[in-house]
Amino acid sequence: MQQTRLDTARIRAARRVIDPVFLDTALYRCEALEPHLGCAVSIKLETANPVRSFKGRGTEVVAGRLAQDGPRAVVCASAGNLGQALAWSGRGRGLDVTVVASRFATRAKLDRIRALGAGLELVDGDHELARERAAAIARHEGIRLVEDSLDIETCEGAATIGLELAATAPSFDAVLIALGGGALATGVGHVMKALAPGVEVICVQPAGAPALTRSWHRRRVVTTAATDTIADGVAGRYPIPAVLADLLVVADDAVLVEEASIVAGMRLLFEQAGLVVEPSAALGVAAILEDRDRFAGRHVATLVCGANVDMDAYRRWIGAPLHPS
Amino acid sequence: MQQTRLDTARIRAARRVIDPVFLDTALYRCEALEPHLGCAVSIKLETANPVRSFKGRGTEVVAGRLAQDGPRAVVCASAGNLGQALAWSGRGRGLDVTVVASRFATRAKLDRIRALGAGLELVDGDHELARERAAAIARHEGIRLVEDSLDIETCEGAATIGLELAATAPSFDAVLIALGGGALATGVGHVMKALAPGVEVICVQPAGAPALTRSWHRRRVVTTAATDTIADGVAGRYPIPAVLADLLVVADDAVLVEEASIVAGMRLLFEQAGLVVEPSAALGVAAILEDRDRFAGRHVATLVCGANVDMDAYRRWIGAPLHPS
Numbered sequence: 241m242q243q244t245r246l247d248t249a250r251i252r253a254a255r256r257v258i259d260p261v262f263l264d265t266a267l268y269r270c271e272a273l274e275p276h277l278g279c280a281v282s283i284k285l286e287t288a289n290p291v292r293s294f295k296g297r298g299t300e301v302v303a304g305r306l307a308q309d310g311p312r313a314v315v316c317a318s319a320g321n322l323g324q325a326l327a328w329s330g331r332g333r334g335l336d337v338t339v340v341a342s343r344f345a346t347r348a349k350l351d352r353i354r355a356l357g358a359g360l361e362l363v364d365g366d367h368e369l370a371r372e373r374a375a376a377i378a379r380h381e382g383i384r385l386v387e388d389s390l391d392i393e394t395c396e397g398a399a400t401i402g403l404e405l406a407a408t409a410p411s412f413d414a415v416l417i418a419l420g421g422g423a424l425a426t427g428v429g430h431v432m433k434a435l436a437p438g439v440e441v442i443c444v445q446p447a448g449a450p451a452l453t454r455s456w457h458r459r460r461v462v463t464t465a466a467t468d469t470i471a472d473g474v475a476g477r478y479p480i481p482a483v484l485a486d487l488l489v490v491a492d493d494a495v496l497v498e499e500a501s502i503v504a505g506m507r508l509l510f511e512q513a514g515l516v517v518e519p520s521a522a523l524g525v526a527a528i529l530e531d532r533d534r535f536a537g538r539h540v541a542t543l544v545c546g547a548n549v550d551m552d553a554y555r556r557w558i559g560a561p562l563h564p565s
Numbered sequence: 566m567q568q569t570r571l572d573t574a575r576i577r578a579a580r581r582v583i584d585p586v587f588l589d590t591a592l593y594r595c596e597a598l599e600p601h602l603g604c605a606v607s608i609k610l611e612t613a614n615p616v617r618s619f620k621g622r623g624t625e626v627v628a629g630r631l632a633q634d635g636p637r638a639v640v641c642a643s644a645g646n647l648g649q650a651l652a653w654s655g656r657g658r659g660l661d662v663t664v665v666a667s668r669f670a671t672r673a674k675l676d677r678i679r680a681l682g683a684g685l686e687l688v689d690g691d692h693e694l695a696r697e698r699a700a701a702i703a704r705h706e707g708i709r710l711v712e713d714s715l716d717i718e719t720c721e722g723a724a725t726i727g728l729e730l731a732a733t734a735p736s737f738d739a740v741l742i743a744l745g746g747g748a749l750a751t752g753v754g755h756v757m758k759a760l761a762p763g764v765e766v767i768c769v770q771p772a773g774a775p776a777l778t779r780s781w782h783r784r785r786v787v788t789t790a791a792t793d794t795i796a797d798g799v800a801g802r803y804p805i806p807a808v809l810a811d812l813l814v815v816a817d818d819a820v821l822v823e824e825a826s827i828v829a830g831m832r833l834l835f836e837q838a839g840l841v842v843e844p845s846a847a848l849g850v851a852a853i854l855e856d857r858d859r860f861a862g863r864h865v866a867t868l869v870c871g872a873n874v875d876m877d878a879y880r881r882w883i884g885a886p887l888h889p890s
Contacts, residue, residue: 261593266613268586285613288591514841514872547839
C-alpha cells in the first residue's frame with residue numbers, strides 16, 4: 241500500500257499509552273436493525289466511556305506524550321468532543337487545558353468541558369474561527385496547540401479502533417466511517433488497508449458540510465463558505481492538505497448524506513438498537529438508508545463514534561417521522 | 566467466607582466457554598450522573614451485545630456444555646431476556662430452543678425471541694405460570710429444562726461480571742445489583758466476597774415484586790400472591806430456596822424501591838448518561854435516589870443489566886416528570 245503519515249507499529253505503540261477505559265470497545269451484530277437496512281450490521285460502540293466519544297483515544301496519546309516531556313499547557317479548537325476528551329486526559333495528568341469553541345456549539349458538550357475543569361473560550365463564529373483563535377492563543381502564550389486530524393497523535397489514537405476492527409475482519413466486508421476533520425477516517429482506514437485490505441472503507445459526510453468529501457473526489461482541497469448540518473461534530477470547511485493526501489490513499493469512497501437521513505439513522509439506532517447517538521454517529525446508517533442497493537446482502541460495520549447531544553434537540557429528532565426512503 | 570453453590574475456579578472456567586462478545590464489557594465513571602446522585606458512579610454496561618442484556622453470559626455456559634455432551638433440545642421460562650439469550654446461544658450451536666413466557670411479557674422481548682428462531686409458547690398468566698409450564702414441557706418431552714438462577718451455569722455466567730468488577734476494585738466501595746431470580750446477585754456477590762470483600766454488595770428489587778428481598782430479610786422463603794412493577798425482568802413471586810441460601814451468604818443488604826424511582830432512574834440514565842435501559846437496569850440508580858445519605862460521597866458501581874424495552878412505554882417513561890425526591 242502507498243504511504244500515509246500513519247504507521248501501524250506506531251499505532252500499536254499508541255495503544256499502550258491509552259487508558260484502557262477507551263479500548264476494546266464493544267463490537268457486535270445488531271440484528272434488530274437489519275430488516276430496516278437490508279444488510280448485516282455490526283456496531284462498533286465508542287460511546288460507553290467517560291467522554292462518550294472516540295476522541296479519548298487520541299487525547300490520551302497527546303496528553304500521555306506531553307506529560308512525559310512536553311509543555312504543561314495545551315489549547316485546542318473543538319466542536320465539543322475533542323475538547324471534552326482533552327480536558328479528561330489533561331486533568332488526569334495535571335495539564336492546563338484550554339478549549340476554544342463556537343458559541344453555537346452543542347451546549348451539552350460545552351457544559352461537560354467546563355465540568356471537566358478545562359478553560360473554555362467561545363468565539364462568535366463557526367468551528368473554523370475557533371481553529372484560528374486556538375492557533376493565536378498557542379502562538380501568543382507559547383503553549384502546545386492540539387490540531388485534530390493534523391496532529392498525528394489524534395490520528396494514531398483513532399486508528400487503534402482499526403486494530404480492534406481488523407482483529408475480527410473478515411467477518412464484515414465494509415466499514416462506514418464518519419468524516420469530519422479526517423482523523424477517524426484516515427486512522428481507521430490506514431489500519432484496514434494495512435491489515436484487512438479486503439474491507440471497503442467508506443467515508444460519510446453530511447451534504448451540508450461536504451468540503452472534505454468534495455476534496456477527496458476532486459483530489460485537491462476544496463473549501464466551502466458555510467456549513468448547514470445538525471452533525472456538529474463533522475462540520476468543517478477547510479480540509480487539511482496532509483489529511484486529504486492520506487484519505488486519498490486509504491478511502492475507497494466518500495459519500496454525502498441528507499439531513500433527513502441522519503435523523504432517520506438516529507431514530508433507527510434509538511428504536512431498534514437502544515442507542516442514544518449524536519448526529520455524526522448516525523452517518524453510517526444514513527448512508528445505508530440512502531443507498532440500500534449498494535449494501536444489500538453485505539455485512540457492514542458502522543462506527544458509533546459519539547453520543548453527546550442536547551437532549552431537547554435529541555427528543556425532537558427521535559420524535560420525527562422516519563425517512564420516507 | 567461461608568460456602569455457596571458457586572466456586573471461583575468454576576467461574577473462571579465458565580468465562581472460557583462464553584462468546585467474547587459478552588465479556589469485558591465497558592466499566593466507566595459517569596460524572597454527568599454524579600451531581601444528580603451525590604456520589605461517584607461507575608456504570609458496568611451489559612447491554613452492548615447481540616441480546617442487549619447480561620443473560621448471554623449464562624446461556625453461553627448452558628449451551629456450550631449442552632453442545633458438548635447434552636441433549637440437543639432445551640426449554641426455559643423467561644420474562645424475555647433469558648429466552649432471547651438462550652435462543653441466541655442455542656442457534657449458534659444447533660440446539661432446538663423453546664421459550665415459555667407470559668403473554669403479558671414485554672413485546673419487544675417476545676419479538677426478538679421469535680426473530681432468533683426459538684419456539685415461543687405463551688401462557689395466560691405471569692412468570693411463575695411460565696415456569697410451571699416449562700417444567701411440564703421438559704418432563705413430557707424429555708428435554709433439558711433451563712432454570713434461571715437454580716441452574717448453576719446461569720449463576721456462573723452472571724458471576725463472570727464479578728470477575729471483571731473485582732479486577733478494578735477497590736476503585737468503588739459498593740455495587741448495586743438488580744435482584745430478580747437471584748443469578749446475577751448471587752453470582753456477582755460470590756465473586757465480590759471472594760476477591761474484593763471490602764465492596765458492599767447491595768441487591769435492589771422493586772417494592773412491587775419483593776419476594777426474594779423479604780425472604781433475605783426473614784432468612785426464609787417468603788412468597789407473594791402477585792407482583793406489580795414495570796420491572797418485568799425481576800418480577801418473580803416464588804424464590805428458590807438454594808438461591809436464597811447463597812444470597813444470605815453474599816449480600817450485605819437487599820432494598821426495595823418504588824416505581825417512581827425506577828422511572829426517575831431510567832430518565833436520569835437517558836438524559837445524563839445517554840443510555841437506554843429497561844426498568845430492571847435502573848434499580849441501582851433508583852436505590853441511590855431513595856437513600857442519598859447512605860451513598861453520599863461514596864463510589865458506587867451499578868450494573869446496567871438490560872436494555873430491552875417496548876419503545877412506546879419507554880417514551881412515556883423518559884417523558885415523565887423526575888422523581889420529586
